[in-house]
Amino acid sequence: MKGDDLSPPVSLDPEIRFSATMAEACRAPQAVLLTGATGFLGAYLLKELLHQTQARVHCLVRAQDGNAALARIREGMAFYRIWDETLAERIVPVIGDLASPRLGLGEEGFKALGRGMDALYHAGAQVNAVYPYARLKAANVSGTEEMIRLASLGPAKPLHFVSTLAVYFGDEYQGREVAEGEAPHSAQGLHGGYKQSKWVAEGLIREARQRGLSATIHRPGRIMGDSGSGIMTRHGDLLTNLLQGCLHLGLYPRVETRINFAPIDYVSRAMVYLSLHPPARGKDFHLHNPVSIHWNELWEVIASLGYSVKGVDYAQWRECIQGQAGNSPERRLFTILHHLLRSPIQLFAEKPDFSVSMTAQQLAGSGIECPPVDHRLMEVYLNYLLEQGYIPAPEGGALKAPLPTGEGLG
Ligand SMILES: NC(=O)c1ccc[n+]([C@@H]2O[C@H](COP(=O)([O-])OP(=O)(O)OC[C@H]3O[C@@H](n4cnc5c(N)ncnc54)[C@H](OP(=O)(O)O)[C@@H]3O)[C@@H](O)[C@H]2O)c1
Structure with missing residues (x-):
């Protein structure tokens, strides 16, 4: 890690001690x-x-x-x-x-x-x-x-x-x-x-x-958002801003990466x-979602939901975002996106593969499963963004009404 951000090394206060043995309270707190x-x-x-x-x-x-x-x-x-x-x-x-x-x-x-x-x-x-x-x-x-x-x-x-x-x-x-x-x-x-x-x-x-x-x-x-209602964080996040920006521009960057969210x-x-x-x-x-999707494939799914969005080279796409942010400062979305793309948030950077075997093993029999990132989930999310007026309506096809809350899993 660069600089002296983490110095002096952080270590736990020596006064913190755990003497008692763990009670069996955790099943029914x-x-x-x-x-x-x-x-x-x-x-x-x-x-x-x-x-x-x-x-x-x-x-x-x-x-x-x-x-x-x-x-x-x-x-x-x-x-x-x-x-x-x-x-x-x-x-x-x-x-x-x-x-x-x-x-x-x-x-x-x-x-x-x-x-x-x-x-x-x-x-x-x-x-x-x-x-x-x-x-x-x-x-x-x-x-x-x-x-x-x-x-x-x-x-x-x-x-x-x-x-x-x-x-x-x-x-x-x-x-x-x-x-x-x-x-x-x-x-x-x-x-x-x-x-x-x-x-x-x-x-x-x-x-x-x-x-x-x-x-x-x-x-x-x-x-990401609720798999039933599609409702997403009210603070905004990079991926949602990115989807919105691309749908408004009609352009998405062609990038070799996989997208994972749960x-x-x-x-x-x-x-x-x-x-x-x-x-x-x-x-x-x-x-972590055991089933991710390639970024370019995600756009094929979005296209199948009625949107016509063209894939372009990343540099060209970023220039468009920058242009929109500069030319129309009232379009807050592009300004936010422009800043986020410069932050160390690494949406498109290479990432490790994360094993979920321990999680799957401990969740076995619970009926709790992570829905795959697929057509169905994207339809739920786009429906929500459309309902909120965050994205334009699709030119072709038809997004269906979102599922009521609580019907997402299982
Ligand atoms: N969202 C993700 O994709 C994601 C992914 C991985 C891990 N996480 C982790 O998940 C946790 C929750 O994230 P989130 O997305 O739900 O974030 P969030 O919506 O921003 O919520 C953060 C929460 O922390 C509270 N908080 C912040 N500073 C505080 C302080 N000084 N004193 C008391 N409360 C404080 C906030 O309270 P106020 O309302 O008062 O600000 C808010 O309730 C975090 O630990 C984050 O690192 C999130």
């Missing part, structure tokens, strides 16, 4: 803590925790007070059409900040929270493609250390940490298969503050494991199931 519930994955994890357990789900949220925190959670889940008023009484807001010492709860509040929880789910992070490591360290690295500290208080409790497959985007792992159990020890060539911060945070988790913490690491790849409903259902499945405890999982 009564109280759990979730971070990131106002975000995309967090909202779906909250839904799954409410459905797959009977636990009260304490949610660490940045807000003025409990009412405001609950309103933020409700608004997010309502956006994704997964809010269920009948389950709301099991949501307990906790006002706090990952970037603050003791999560901003004060020593006593922090200890009380730690003592009262049966399991911790850490999905919260500052997810930003352009900020440098130094700007993300407080929330993503120190925040993870505070979650580990929390796990060390009171009865032993498992920590379920949401990492990312991007921790393997350094030089060491390119062009070969990476197994779930292979720790990403090398950060050589790992560019971008976000990936670096998640890489360092994972290191802290592994250090805590060596001290006795039962920590499960879940590494999603690119997470629907949010699969990722969240699998994570919560694995967290409650004792043989999965303390392992690493790749929430």
Whole structure:
């Protein structure tokens, strides 16, 4: 890794110790803590925790007070059409900040929270493609250390940490298969503050494991919309922006790469199931789609849904994007895309092959399967983007009405 971003080396506070033996609480937790519930994955994890357990789900949220925190959670889940008023009484807001010492709860509040929880789910992070490591360290690295500290208080409790497959985007792992159990020890060539911060945070988790913490690491790849409703993250993501941009321009770049993503409903259902499945405890999982699609083939699928979009050379396509961003600054999409393409986000860069054998083995018999990236899934997503007015209507063919929420899997 270039520069002094990660120096001095980050290591876990020596005062954090795990003395108690793991309780058998994890099959039926009564109280759990979730971070990131106002975000995309967090909202779906909250839904799954409410459905797959009977636990009260304490949610660490940045807000003025409990009412405001609950309103933020409700608004997010309502956006994704997964809010269920009948389950709301099991949501307990906790006002706090990952970037603050003791999560901003004060020593006593922090200890009380730690003592009262049966399991911790850490999905919260500052997810930003352009900020440098130094700007993300407080929330993503120190925040993870505070979650580990929390796990060390009171009865032993498992920590379920949401990492990312991007921790393997350094030089060491390119062009070969990476197994779930292979720790990403090398950060050589790992560019971008976000990936670096998640890489360092994972290191802290592994250090805590060596001290006795039962920590499960879940590494999603690119997470896309709900396979039933098509609803995507409300913060926008590069692939969606790219699809939109290409459909508006009528041009896509011809690139030799495969595209992989997993629907949010699969990722969240699998994570919560694995967290409650004792043989999965303390392992690493790749929430990666076993069936990806070649980028150019993806456009054949889109063409079959009625769009006429021409493939052009990447340099020519990028010039068009740049031209649109420059000529029509009111077209925010192209400006965003232009910036994102310059960021170290690496949509088109070579990536490792990610093994999912451990994940498949532990999910066997659960009925939870990742839908393949195919015609059906793309139809659901394009329908949603069309319904929202994000993409033009197809000239030929007809997109069908989206499926109601919750009908995506199984
Ligand atoms: N989306 C993907 O494709 C993807 C892929 C791989 C891994 N992941 C991982 O999945 C997790 C969730 O990602 P996401 O896509 O759901 O991101 P997101 O929608 O941006 O949600 C991030 C969540 O973290 C919270 N957060 C950020 N900084 C915080 C702080 N200082 N204190 C308390 N909460 C804070 C946010 O709260 P506010 O609402 O207050 O900002 C929000 O609830 C992250 O750990 C990310 O690294 C995501």
